[in-house]
Amino acid sequence: MTDFLDILANPAFWVAVLRIATPLILGTLGVLLCERAGVLNLGIEGIMVAGAFTGWLAVYAGAPLWVGVGVAALTGMVFGLLHAFLTVGLALSQHVSGLGITLLATALSYFGYRVSFPKVNTPPTITPFAPMDWLPVPILNAQTALTLFALLLVPMVGWVLYRTPLGLALRMVGENPQAAESQGVSVAATRTGAIVAGSALMGVAGSFLTLSAFNAFFFNMVNGRGWICVALVVFASWRPGKALIGALLFAFFDALQLRLQQSGDAVLPYQLYLMLPYLLSILALVLVARKASYPQALMKPYRKGER
Amino acid sequence: MRLERRHETSRMALVLAPIGAVVFTMAVSALLVLWAGAPVGRTYALLLQGGFGSVFAWSETLTRAIPLILTGLAATVAFKARLFNIGAEGQLYAGALAAVAVGGMHGGTGFELSPWLLFPLMMLAAAVAGALMLLGPALMKNKLGVDEVVTTLLINFIVLLGVSALLDGPMKDPSAMGWPQSVSLQSDLELGKLIAQTRVHTGLLWAVSLAVMVWAVFKYTVLGFDIRAVGANTRAAAFAGVPVTRTVVMVALLSGALAGLAGAIEVAGRTSYVTLDMSPGYGYTGIVIAMLAGLHPLGVIAAAVFVAGVLVGADTMSRAVGVPTYIADVIVAASLIAVLVATLLTQYRVRMKK
Numbered sequence: 001m002t003d004f005l006d007i008l009a010n011p012a013f014w015v016a017v018l019r020i021a022t023p024l025i026l027g028t029l030g031v032l033l034c035e036r037a038g039v040l041n042l043g044i045e046g047i048m049v050a051g052a053f054t055g056w057l058a059v060y061a062g063a064p065l066w067v068g069v070g071v072a073a074l075t076g077m078v079f080g081l082l083h084a085f086l087t088v089g090l091a092l093s094q095h096v097s098g099l100g101i102t103l104l105a106t107a108l109s110y111f112g113y114r115v116s117f118p119k120v121n122t123p124p125t126i127t128p129f130a131p132m133d134w135l136p137v138p139i140l141n142a143q144t145a146l147t148l149f150a151l152l153l154v155p156m157v158g159w160v161l162y163r164t165p166l167g168l169a170l171r172m173v174g175e176n177p178q179a180a181e182s183q184g185v186s187v188a189a190t191r192t193g194a195i196v197a198g199s200a201l202m203g204v205a206g207s208f209l210t211l212s213a214f215n216a217f218f219f220n221m222v223n224g225r226g227w228i229c230v231a232l233v234v235f236a237s238w239r240p241g242k243a244l245i246g247a248l249l250f251a252f253f254d255a256l257q258l259r260l261q262q263s264g265d266a267v268l269p270y271q272l273y274l275m276l277p278y279l280l281s282i283l284a285l286v287l288v289a290r291k292a293s294y295p296q297a298l299m300k301p302y303r304k305g306e307r
Numbered sequence: 308m309r310l311e312r313r314h315e316t317s318r319m320a321l322v323l324a325p326i327g328a329v330v331f332t333m334a335v336s337a338l339l340v341l342w343a344g345a346p347v348g349r350t351y352a353l354l355l356q357g358g359f360g361s362v363f364a365w366s367e368t369l370t371r372a373i374p375l376i377l378t379g380l381a382a383t384v385a386f387k388a389r390l391f392n393i394g395a396e397g398q399l400y401a402g403a404l405a406a407v408a409v410g411g412m413h414g415g416t417g418f419e420l421s422p423w424l425l426f427p428l429m430m431l432a433a434a435v436a437g438a439l440m441l442l443g444p445a446l447m448k449n450k451l452g453v454d455e456v457v458t459t460l461l462i463n464f465i466v467l468l469g470v471s472a473l474l475d476g477p478m479k480d481p482s483a484m485g486w487p488q489s490v491s492l493q494s495d496l497e498l499g500k501l502i503a504q505t506r507v508h509t510g511l512l513w514a515v516s517l518a519v520m521v522w523a524v525f526k527y528t529v530l531g532f533d534i535r536a537v538g539a540n541t542r543a544a545a546f547a548g549v550p551v552t553r554t555v556v557m558v559a560l561l562s563g564a565l566a567g568l569a570g571a572i573e574v575a576g577r578t579s580y581v582t583l584d585m586s587p588g589y590g591y592t593g594i595v596i597a598m599l600a601g602l603h604p605l606g607v608i609a610a611a612v613f614v615a616g617v618l619v620g621a622d623t624m625s626r627a628v629g630v631p632t633y634i635a636d637v638i639v640a641a642s643l644i645a646v647l648v649a650t651l652l653t654q655y656r657v658r659m660k661k
Binding site for chain 1: 309310342343391393447451452454456457458464465471475476591598629630631633634636637639640643644648
């Protein structure tokens with residue numbers, strides 16, 4: 001018990017929580033934008049890998065860090081466009097299209113990595129984002145600018161969703177596309193825009209791993225974080241504020257298991273601690289399921305004039 | 308852009324669509340070969356040769372196809388009922404582990420079973436273990452409306468960590484020099500070779516028979532009818548008196564069991580023990596195979612052999628011209644997307660106007 005309190009009293013713990021939460025916040029907001037417009041995007045896992053790779057490759061090739069983030073966003077947008085073409089344009093199964101994109105984006109990234117560095121065992125490193133130690137806020141000043149960006153993005157996404165005509169249109173096509181169309185909103189254009197913007201955020205979420213949390217690209221570095229984001233959106237009932245809370249809560253448990261694992265007298269195999277985040281995600285899904293208010297048109301393709 | 312439904316679709320188009328899509332994919336992937344600085348023609352020739360060019364190539368391809376047929380069937384059964392089982396990877400490991408628990412941990416003095424009894428027990432344990440992995444997500448979907456894609460995906464991670472813990476602990480082979488590797492199956496439980504001096508084992512016969520059985524279930528049984536009805540429209544099926552929950556449970560058990568058997572047959576036919584890298588993503592590739600096959604159980608065999616050939620051929624090709632083997636994964640994933648589009652175009656025509 002004292003161990004536990006010691007962990008909580010240590011600022012380094014809370015620094016870790018915020019760091020672990022950052023890619024989850026970005027990815028969850030990305031999924032949220034897509035789903036609010038009525039489209040599931042299971043491409044996230046692969047898009048994060050691709051963003052992590054291209055962002056890092058750009059910086060390795062000499063681009064400034066923020067350009068790397070931009071490249072990652074652009075990579076996400078390209079895959080987002082593909083997903084939009086398949087699910088909005090052709091009305092294919094959103095599940096299958098998303099999984100296909102995850103497989104394709106992952107395979108392309110690994111292929112690109114091996115072509116760029118054929119005989120390398122330890123990946124070459126870059127100089128990642130520096131912590132914002134000029135900031136007079138404890139804990140936050142141990143983070144990089146990308147974390148600040150993620151935190152600021154939460155109210156911004158909330159504002160766009162609930163306070164702008166654009167957000168209204170986006171939510172409408174996710175709830176009732178027929179009604180939106182009759183109000184002169186283009187369902188296809190709005191959905192495509194939401195998917196592309198959301199996928200850009202997924203790309204940035206991936207680039208956080210290579211440009212801020214670590215300084216190189218590793219195989220399996222995304223390791224299920226994308227799927228966790230998909231679960232977090234349900235947990236958050238599709239609300240940006242709750243998404244932030246969910247991501248922080250999740251990161252809290254993840255950081256905790258890491259420290260419990262290290263605290264010496266571990267009675268249980270370390271794998272059980274590693275399972276916790278996944279078990280918690282499933283538990284969250286079950287607990288929230290009953291009152292979950294899915295966007296009504298989620299996963300329902302919309303074809304003009306068809307009902 | 309809008310889609311108009313075609314009045315009729317020829318059988319010819321349905322067969323040619325996937326083939327055309329794969330050819331298109333290979334053509335686009337040639338850009339990647341050029342990026343890697345290899346000659347396109349030679350690379351593809353080596354790829355085909357490595358996968359299908361000799362008896363040895365065929366034996367390796369068929370060996371690789373065995374688990375893929377089974378995970379492809381697992382995906383087919385589930386997807387037909389619109390139960391998106393993405394958990395075949397975890398179910399495969401659960402099956403493999405159960406097989407070893409029955410066929411390798413068993414024994415010792417005073418408690419010996421004849422292999423004639425033990426082999427079916429081992430297979431049954433694997434099927435049950437795989438089925439149980441999917442039962443929870445299926446019920447959560449049916450009763451609570453929890454999206455099964457996310458739950459089955461998350462369970463994959465949980466199962467793999469569980470396998471890792473068991474391979475470090477109770478199921479660890481003490482003679483494995485510290486490698487996380489399970490104890491081995493009793494040698495009399497291993498599957499025989501189909502062709503001497505190769506790795507193809509009689510698991511191929513199991514996989515093909517199961518494909519035929521699944522096809523027969525779809526075509527000739529009430530369950531098959533119910534599965535298609537639930538998959539086409541759950542609400543309409545319930546209204547028409549199809550027992551939806553029971554059907555979903557049956558589908559979950561069948562799909563999970565097939566994936567579990569994939570793990571047991573891999574262990575009994577090839578590795579004889581469980582390691583954490585025994586499956587290079589067979590569960591996920593099975594989804595692609597099911598889609599390439601248009602969810603047809605017999606088509607799964609062809610799709611699995613094709614994908615296995617590409618994966619095996621890529622190894623040979625990579626050694627010869629140095630193009631990374633990941634190109635095989637790119638071709639497989641891109642084929643999936645291209646086939647989806649091509650199949651759609653056999654049913655709809657695209658009009659480019661407002």
